[in-house]
Amino acid sequence: MIRLEKLSREFQVGNQVVHALDEVDLEIKENEYISIMGVSGSGKSTLLNILGLLDTPTSGDYILSGINTSKMDDDEMAGIRSTKIGFIFQSFHLIPRLTAFENVEMPMILSGINPTERKMKASSALEKVGLTDRSDHKPEQLSGGQRQRAAIARSIVMEPDVLLADEPTGNLDTTSGKEVVKLIEELNLSGLTLIMVTHDREMGDRSNRLIELRDGKIINDQSNN
Amino acid sequence: MLLIATSIGVMAVILLTAVGEGARDYITGEFRSLGTNLLIVIPGRNETSGGGGPIDLAGLSPRPLTIEDAQSLSQIDDIRRIAPVVMGEAPAEYDGLERSAPIIGTTPEFLSIRQWEMESGSFLPGVSMRYSPPVCAIGKEIKEELFGDDSALGEWMRLGDRRCRVAGVIAEEGRAVGIDVQKIVIIPVALGTALFNRDSLFRIIVDVENSSRMDQTRQSILSIIKRRHQDKEDITVIKQDTVLQSFDNIFNVLTMALGSIASISLFVAGILIMNVMLVAVSQRQAEIGLLKAIGAKNKQINNLFVVEAIMLSGSGAIMGLIFGHTITYILKISFPTFNFLPPMWASYVSLFVALISGVMFGLLPARRAARLDPVEALSGNK
Incomplete structure (x- = not known):
């Protein structure tokens, strides 16, 4: 469902051009569970941002569900992000002024879903992540693990095809980290394509497929089974 | 912030x-209180447009507008009332108390033109442009200050070097021509010109019978005064309405x-x-x-x-x-x-x-x- 063809992303740093991604070819099938690993600066975050249409490649093509995204404008990309892609961040990125429930509602508000449906979907998403009893808490009243679960609820509430996770356990202690990983692995088992950036080898080994990047190139692409 | x-x-x-x-x-509001059928005759030519000519040399003081000029206007049929006005200020004194008071010298017509009410007594009884018995009407505040709670009617008060008998107290409050009515002393016009030692009136207020005849009346006033002033058009006649309009604008x-x-x-x-x-x-x-x-x-x-x-x-x-x-x-x-x-x-x-x-x-x-x-x-x- 995802195909990258000779995809490059260059950054201008001073008068030097940095190749964050250097002619990457990659094919990802539906319902895969992929870990992307690499030292910092290897291009793994850039790859994730491009997969999430937050960033656009300098050259090459990114084909998502048969659609070439390189010719899309901002609004079209926003539409895809809204309906097809769910994001989970290392630092959760919940809006501090809103309750967990309202945070989960946010993507639906932006895409104009009516309030009744919104409330229903938000509660079912919160139930899925086991946060029903905390739904009217503000982020500051939640523990790190709970915050990340709220963020996961937000990422799946629009029923996306792909879940992109950028070091989802990076800010969590081991116990809540394990819970979160378990949760997103369950989501993967229920049909979501899961792409996770991590620098934790143990987490990388749990995935079905492990991709390693260095200097913007894929240096290792292995299946764990 | x-x-x-x-x-x-x-x-x-x-x-x-x-x-x-x-x-x-x-x-x-001030102007409206004067009524809108009024023409005001002012000495001197204020307008630069029309007439005038090279005779109006700078530095030439205008010919005074006299009580006789005002009297001569009574021959115009359209005029209902004429009130000559002379203004000044003089010390008003009664029983050792003295106040400086704004003074208007005029005729009884002034009262009806301004539509004022009297609190007590009458406004300049027996006064006309020719006759000036020593009577006066005073505002409420000056009455209060000089006479206190006592009745002022019939009392003699001193105005500068003249004396006059208080014939009435004006009920009016508010202001007229920039003066607080309550502080005002009103005296016969001839007494005013004598008191201030002035031969010219401050202005003549003319109440026109019919508002549609305003312009004709204005022309008649101009020509009569012109004749009296050796054929010089040295007065200005303002329509109350126009003044009001321009102030409004x-x-x-x-x-x-x-x-x-x-x-x-x-x-x-x-x-x-x-x-x-x-x-x-x-x-x-x-x-x-x-x-x-x-x-x-x-x-x-x-x-x-x-x-x-x-x-x-x-x-x-x-x-x-x-x-x-x-x-x-x-x-x-x-x-x-x-x-x-x-x-x-x-x-x-x-x-x-x-x-x-x-x-x-x-x-x-x-x-x-x-x-x-x-x-x-x-x-x-x-």
Whole structure:
């Protein structure tokens, strides 16, 4: 469902051009569970941002569900992000002024879903992540693990095809980290394509497929089974 | 801070326009109290247009307008009443108490032209342009000051080096020709010219029978006085209406000007809004990035910030409206003689300008927010 063809992303740093991604070819099938690993600066975050249409490649093509995204404008990309892609961040990125429930509602508000449906979907998403009893808490009243679960609820509430996770356990202690990983692995088992950036080898080994990047190139692409 | 800036702006608009409107109302009310069928004859040519000619050399003082001139006007049929007026100030003294008082010398017609009421006694009885028995009418305040609670009627008081008997007390309050009626002393016109040692009248007020005959009457007055003044047109005849009209116009423009000056402060407030919004945008970069990541279109983010700017300026404006109206209300109570009238349009315009400046100055930060690169915004360190 995802195909990258000779995809490059260059950054201008001073008068030097940095190749964050250097002619990457990659094919990802539906319902895969992929870990992307690499030292910092290897291009793994850039790859994730491009997969999430937050960033656009300098050259090459990114084909998502048969659609070439390189010719899309901002609004079209926003539409895809809204309906097809769910994001989970290392630092959760919940809006501090809103309750967990309202945070989960946010993507639906932006895409104009009516309030009744919104409330229903938000509660079912919160139930899925086991946060029903905390739904009217503000982020500051939640523990790190709970915050990340709220963020996961937000990422799946629009029923996306792909879940992109950028070091989802990076800010969590081991116990809540394990819970979160378990949760997103369950989501993967229920049909979501899961792409996770991590620098934790143990987490990388749990995935079905492990991709390693260095200097913007894929240096290792292995299946764990 | 921001709300205060906007509300001060709106408040300023309302207060300044209220003062302007109040002044206009005051002045026009002043003139309107004279009635609108009036022609005012003033010595000297004030107009530069028409007539005149090379005879009007600079430095030549105008020929005085005399009581005889006023008398001669009675031959015009359309004139109902004539009131010659001479004005000055002299010490008024009674029983050792002395006050400096504004003095108007005129005839009994003055009372009906001004539509004044008497509190007690009568207004200049037996007085005409020819006869000036030593009588006077006084305002309520001067009566209070000189006579206290005692009746003033029939008492002799001294005015400068003359004496006159108080024949009546004027009930009127308020102001006339810039003078507080309550402080005024009114005496026969001939007594006035003698008291002030002046041969010229201050003006002649003419009440015209029929308002459609105003212009003809004006011409008749001009030609009669011209004949009397050796064929020189050295007086000015003003129509009360025209004066009123031009004052009205002047004050309207003044109010508008005051209003627009105050509106500038609204734009200053707008710039403050922009500043705050820009800070808000950079503080909330991560949130903006997140909204983009979960599918917000640029337009939605743009609208979000514009709406916020409008809400800020709108609530500031509403605060300003409340403050402005409260303060004008307080002023109204404290200074009842001066009518503070915040015009309706000032409220609308200031609200409108506040919102417009909110939108205008909200647009730039909003656009900046919408154009943020989501990756950089999410990392939140730029």
